[in-house]
Amino acid sequence: MKMIRALFAVTLMGIPVLAQAPASSSSSNSDAPQMEDLTFRTNVTRIVAPTLVTDRAGNLIDGLQPAQFHLFDNGKEQNIQVDVSFQPLSIVVAVEVSSRVEGVMNQVKHLGTLLPTVVGDHGEAAILAFDSRLRVMQDFTSDPDKLKSAIDHLTAGNSSSRMIDAVDKAVFMLRHRPASNRKIILLVSETRDVASEGRLREALIDAQMLNTLVYTVNINQVAVRLTEKPTEPRPDPIDITSRPTVMGQAPTPTNIAQNYGPQNQVQFAPLLKEIYTQAKRLFVDNPTEVLSKGTGGTEVAFLRQRGLEDAIQRISTEIRSQYLISYSPSNKDEPGFHDISVVVERSTYITKTRPGYWIGGGAQ
Numbered sequence: 001m002k003m004i005r006a007l008f009a010v011t012l013m014g015i016p017v018l019a020q021a022p023a024s025s026s027s028s029n030s031d032a033p034q035m036e037d038l039t040f041r042t043n044v045t046r047i048v049a050p051t052l053v054t055d056r057a058g059n060l061i062d063g064l065q066p067a068q069f070h071l072f073d074n075g076k077e078q079n080i081q082v083d084v085s086f087q088p089l090s091i092v093v094a095v096e097v098s099s100r101v102e103g104v105m106n107q108v109k110h111l112g113t114l115l116p117t118v119v120g121d122h123g124e125a126a127i128l129a130f131d132s133r134l135r136v137m138q139d140f141t142s143d144p145d146k147l148k149s150a151i152d153h154l155t156a157g158n159s160s161s162r163m164i165d166a167v168d169k170a171v172f173m174l175r176h177r178p179a180s181n182r183k184i185i186l187l188v189s190e191t192r193d194v195a196s197e198g199r200l201r202e203a204l205i206d207a208q209m210l211n212t213l214v215y216t217v218n219i220n221q222v223a224v225r226l227t228e229k230p231t232e233p234r235p236d237p238i239d240i241t242s243r244p245t246v247m248g249q250a251p252t253p254t255n256i257a258q259n260y261g262p263q264n265q266v267q268f269a270p271l272l273k274e275i276y277t278q279a280k281r282l283f284v285d286n287p288t289e290v291l292s293k294g295t296g297g298t299e300v301a302f303l304r305q306r307g308l309e310d311a312i313q314r315i316s317t318e319i320r321s322q323y324l325i326s327y328s329p330s331n332k333d334e335p336g337f338h339d340i341s342v343v344v345e346r347s348t349y350i351t352k353t354r355p356g357y358w359i360g361g362g363a364q
Contacts, residue, residue, distance in 0.1 A: 046081075047073075047329060048211045050182075050296060050322040051342050051353040060321045061349055068345045069325060074338050076331050083324040089123035089184055090140065090177035092170035093147075095154060096163065096189035098131040101219055102156035107308055108188060108219070112148035114312040118186065118319070119144075126173060127151060132160035132195060134169050140177065163189050163287060164196035164203045167214065171206045183212040184319065185297075190219050191286040200287050204294045208357050215315045216288035217308065218301040296354030325353070335360060 049071060053061040066082035093115065095108060119125045119142070127137040127150040138150035167185060174183045185207065193200075207214055292299040298318060300311040325342060339356045 046326040047340075047357060049325045049327075049340055049342065049353045050213060051325050051351050052318055052322050053344060053349050053351050055349060060317070062321065064323065064344060068347070069323065070343050070345060071325055071327060072341045072343075073327070073329050074331055074334060078327040078330060080325050080327045083326070086120075086320060087324070088178075088181045089119060089125075089319070090174055090181040091119060091123065091125040091184040091186055092128055092173050093125055093151075093186045093188065094128045094130060094163075094166045094170050095151075096131070096161050096166075096219070097129045097154050097157050098161045098190075098194070099156050099159050100161070101190065104219055105154065105156055107302075109151050109154060110308055111188065111312070112151035114309060115147050115151075116144045118184075118312060118316045119147075120320075124177070124181075128166060128170055128173070129154055130162050130166040130169075130189075131157035132162060133157065134162065134166055136173075140173075160195040161190060161193060162196040163187070163193040164198045164200055167203045167291060168198050168206060171203070171210055171212060174210060174212060182319075182324075183210055185212055185214045186315070187214060187216045187288065187291065188219065189216075189288070191288045193287050200290060204291060205358050207291065207295050208354070212295060213297040213319075213354075214291040214295045215297040215319075216292045216299045217311050217315075218288055218299065220301055294355060296352070329359075332359060 051069070053064060055061060066080075066084075069080060069082050071078050071080045093111065095111070097105070101108070115125060122142075124140045124142045125138075125147055126140045127147060129135045129137050137153065138146055141147065166189075167187065170185045174185070177183065289299050291297070298315060300314060302308040302311050329338065331338075337356055337358055340354060342351045342353045344351060
């Protein structure tokens with residue numbers, strides 16, 4: 001029997017798992033292949049934890065020295081490297097184009113003039129539109145005119161909104177971008193998901209494993225409900241001659257419509273339901289909040305065009321103010337979720353970074 005040797009390259013944070021197929025055995029009588037002299041080789045990528053530092057008033061803190069930072073992975077301090085230089089960005093802008101947001105599409109299209117602020121001189125971006133479909137309107141480019149043209153050509157589609165699937169698609173697109181680029185997803189949508197095939201947990205883990213930050217710009221639900229097109233009324237199942245009328249009126253379609261039409265029905269119930277849903281979400285995480293918090297990004301919302309400008313400016317400023325902390329975990333043999341915390345030595349500063357990452361396997 002020949003000796004069979006398998007080499008495995010196992011990585012963290014989204015690098016594909018590579019395996020060399022075992023050599024075929026010359027013996028076909030065995031029910032199962034036997035493996036001897038098994039050799040493992042583990043290559044662990046460096047985990048990146050972009051960190052924003054502010055004072056208690058929320059003012060950004062610049063000029064900190066690398067030695068002032070301490071990072072803990074599952075409570076164990078790590079040997080870290082702090083990079084203050086700005087790295088080029090690879091951004092996927094995922095925009096909801098469902099029929100529900102048609103009324104605010106003109107405001108959303110203002111993104112075309114705002115994106116260069118986020119992308120920067122050396123970055124790149126791609127435009128992904130989603131309703132029940134996932135459409136790449138523009139592949140990665142540094143040309144602001146192409147990005148603006150793609151945004152301008154967004155049109156409202158059907159009532160579905162596959163937000164989670166769009167995030168998964170964006171992560172897949174980012175896998176093939178330069179390793180030196182920071183990976184960003186800018187999600188512009190409602191806070192709800194409608195009809196996705198994927199699950200939120202898997203989408204979050206995929207983003208975490210690729211060191212991807214998700215920034216969400218939420219389209220205000222109340223504005224959507226007030227601006228969406230009303231649905232077409234259903235035909236009246238009751239014959240107009242069977243409808244009671246005011247004495248002296250003939251049972252004509254016009255008179256019936258005046259007495260029983262939609263204008264005489266209570267129309268504010270859907271809006272009250274939406275307001276209740278908004279209040280409830282103050283206490284229950286929604287998908288956009290889970291994605292932004294889980295990756296170290298930020299969740300912002302806008303109601304008017306000026307609010308969209310402020311949201312994009314805030315995101316751009318935050319990305320460019322982060323300290324990039326990287327490390328190779330000394331406790332990579334601990335499977336499961338690894339909690340990350342960052343502190344600044346001898347200060348009361350507040351730090352914001354990704355909450356952690358997932359790692360499979362463990363010591364055998």
